[in-house]
Amino acid sequence: MSHEHGPPSVPLEKVKLIVRFTLFICAVSVGAELFFDKAGHVHYGFEQIPGFHAAYGFVSCVLLVLLAAQMRKLVLRDEDYYDRD
Amino acid sequence: MIEQLPPGLILILGGLLLPLVPRSVRKIVLVLLPALGLAHAAVLPLGSSLAYTVFDYELVLYQVDALSRIFGIIFHIAALLTAVYTLHDDDPVQQVAGLTYSGAAIAAAFAGDLITLFVFWEATAITSVFLIWARRTERAYATGMRYLVVQVASGVLLLAGAILYFQQSGSLSIDPWLADGNQLRGMFAFDTLEQASAAQLLILASFGIKAAFPLLHSWLQDAYPEATVGGTVWLSAFTTKLAIYALARCFAGTELLIPIGALMTAFPIFYAVIENDLRKVLAYSLNNQLGYMVVGVGIGTQLAINGAASHAFAHILYKGLLFMGMGAVLYRAGTVKGSELGGLWRQMPYTTVFTSIGAAAISAFPLFSGFVSKSMILTAAADGHYTVTFLVLLFASAGVFHHSGIKIPYFAFFAHDSGRKVKEAPRNMLVAMGVASALCIGIGVWYEPLYALLPFDMDVIGWIPYDATHVVTQLQLLLYSAAAFIFLQKMGWYPPELKSTNVDVEWVYRKGGKRLAVQAGRAVDAAYLGAREVVFATAWRVVHQVKVWHSPTGLLGEPWPIGAAAIAAATVLVLALGLGWSG
Numbered sequence: 001m002s003h004e005h006g007p008p009s010v011p012l013e014k015v016k017l018i019v020r021f022t023l024f025i026c027a028v029s030v031g032a033e034l035f036f037d038k039a040g041h042v043h044y045g046f047e048q049i050p051g052f053h054a055a056y057g058f059v060s061c062v063l064l065v066l067l068a069a070q071m072r073k074l075v076l077r078d079e080d081y082y083d084r085d
Numbered sequence: 086m087i088e089q090l091p092p093g094l095i096l097i098l099g100g101l102l103l104p105l106v107p108r109s110v111r112k113i114v115l116v117l118l119p120a121l122g123l124a125h126a127a128v129l130p131l132g133s134s135l136a137y138t139v140f141d142y143e144l145v146l147y148q149v150d151a152l153s154r155i156f157g158i159i160f161h162i163a164a165l166l167t168a169v170y171t172l173h174d175d176d177p178v179q180q181v182a183g184l185t186y187s188g189a190a191i192a193a194a195f196a197g198d199l200i201t202l203f204v205f206w207e208a209t210a211i212t213s214v215f216l217i218w219a220r221r222t223e224r225a226y227a228t229g230m231r232y233l234v235v236q237v238a239s240g241v242l243l244l245a246g247a248i249l250y251f252q253q254s255g256s257l258s259i260d261p262w263l264a265d266g267n268q269l270r271g272m273f274a275f276d277t278l279e280q281a282s283a284a285q286l287l288i289l290a291s292f293g294i295k296a297a298f299p300l301l302h303s304w305l306q307d308a309y310p311e312a313t314v315g316g317t318v319w320l321s322a323f324t325t326k327l328a329i330y331a332l333a334r335c336f337a338g339t340e341l342l343i344p345i346g347a348l349m350t351a352f353p354i355f356y357a358v359i360e361n362d363l364r365k366v367l368a369y370s371l372n373n374q375l376g377y378m379v380v381g382v383g384i385g386t387q388l389a390i391n392g393a394a395s396h397a398f399a400h401i402l403y404k405g406l407l408f409m410g411m412g413a414v415l416y417r418a419g420t421v422k423g424s425e426l427g428g429l430w431r432q433m434p435y436t437t438v439f440t441s442i443g444a445a446a447i448s449a450f451p452l453f454s455g456f457v458s459k460s461m462i463l464t465a466a467a468d469g470h471y472t473v474t475f476l477v478l479l480f481a482s483a484g485v486f487h488h489s490g491i492k493i494p495y496f497a498f499f500a501h502d503s504g505r506k507v508k509e510a511p512r513n514m515l516v517a518m519g520v521a522s523a524l525c526i527g528i529g530v531w532y533e534p535l536y537a538l539l540p541f542d543m544d545v546i547g548w549i550p551y552d553a554t555h556v557v558t559q560l561q562l563l564l565y566s567a568a569a570f571i572f573l574q575k576m577g578w579y580p581p582e583l584k585s586t587n588v589d590v591e592w593v594y595r596k597g598g599k600r601l602a603v604q605a606g607r608a609v610d611a612a613y614l615g616a617r618e619v620v621f622a623t624a625w626r627v628v629h630q631v632k633v634w635h636s637p638t639g640l641l642g643e644p645w646p647i648g649a650a651a652i653a654a655a656t657v658l659v660l661a662l663g664l665g666w667s668g
Binding site for chain 2: 026030038043054057058061068069076081082083
């Protein structure tokens, strides 16, 4: 976690509840595919794979964040970098 | 009468005269002007125009079609909301700058020829820089100068392109699209770079600078976070969207724009993830959103152009709302650095809710504005079989939710308590954010009025945003992005907010260029000193030699006998005679 300068602004029990709720609707959103047919409504064949968008979203974000964190090695400078000569 | 008044003029003239208005009513006038302008732009009939003649050139001050109208209307709405948002701030510099800037952007969007476009294009640059300078710090002054140089350069390129085009074609008018079935082609569209004329490339570069194309983008992330609280909200609405309008108008169907736009959606989000200044995060995310519109323009079908126009419309509202939220935080907490914030939701509950609505809208959640606009562009990309582009846009859509949807509200309002004691935003800010939020939801739920403003009839195109597949797949994409955020936080892999600067292309001119300039200066200095040495030494030797010759014992110092002088004179005469003969 990043903000080490204070206690969590939302009580931990509530955070747990929010996390559980998020994971629950994640499951619901994939389960919902059982009730209709994506064929004919999506553009590509690979989009018809059950849970394709879920997996794509998850993997995209994990890759995005991990790559961005690595990018820091290349681009990170001190806050006053441009103010110094 | 109404048709004699070009759109934008109310704001430009009103803005210039605003300081003369008594202070007690100035705020009323500030809000009244964009409201009047909006009414004017809404009632101007399609097809109306106003021509004028300058030095035998027929110019068109304004012309109204569906594309200029939708941009004109959203620009006015943005001006109105921003005017309300800035009411607490009694700074006439920002009031004049904001009104004239928005007026210039509106006038540019209605311009019927390239010279009129150029004049207002440059006017947006000159008026908007005051929104940065109004911060009145040395840092803001330097940033403003860099911003101004880039913006004016864009205008110069446009003028150069317009002159070349005039030489070739004898015309300055901005022509309508050519249509081939569903496919549109702007007047400057080209198929391959080899076929493009210098005029086309100059104008594309001009538009590309203002649209923040990759490598031409860093003025945006440099300048926007440095402007005043209200200044950034003004800036976020106009310059870049004017460029999108100009691209859509002139370069629709230029395939080169598809990879450019796709790149724009993807690379800024990496910076957005690690950036600490939350207004800069929004500037990167703005760049990413422009990418979708550029892709839409590049595809250039009716659906894609409708997508670009409607996305610009929705984007101006939710991006303005997000900048308003972060502006309120800056105003109250004195900082928008993620590393210094957190836990503000208790003290700024309304700002938290409004910012979260903006976050949901930019993330394109169903029932929010981004959902009914962005997906048109993705569908158009798939229809055109641009599979890689489609996948990049999908990746960027997940990423947007991550950095704008989650990161902005999370680090400002939640996360760990920063211990700051702040007040809720001023009432005028809350009103502006409230109305913007209502519009973000309103457009998402009741999208038909927006669609009615689009250049092409959506019923004829036959596309609707809400079907079960689209809603569920979009929800999956977003919810699993949230799951990824939870996962990364749990694993301790989420990069912390750090006090830092992340170098981008601006390094070239802020560090590399500076270093180059310093080194070049030193080289010139050394060359000058060396040259001076040589010149001085040579001159000294000459003087010395002359002195030696003229000394009493020197060659010229001794008295010459008269006979010698007579012989010398005779020799010269003979030589002259000889030359005369031979001539």
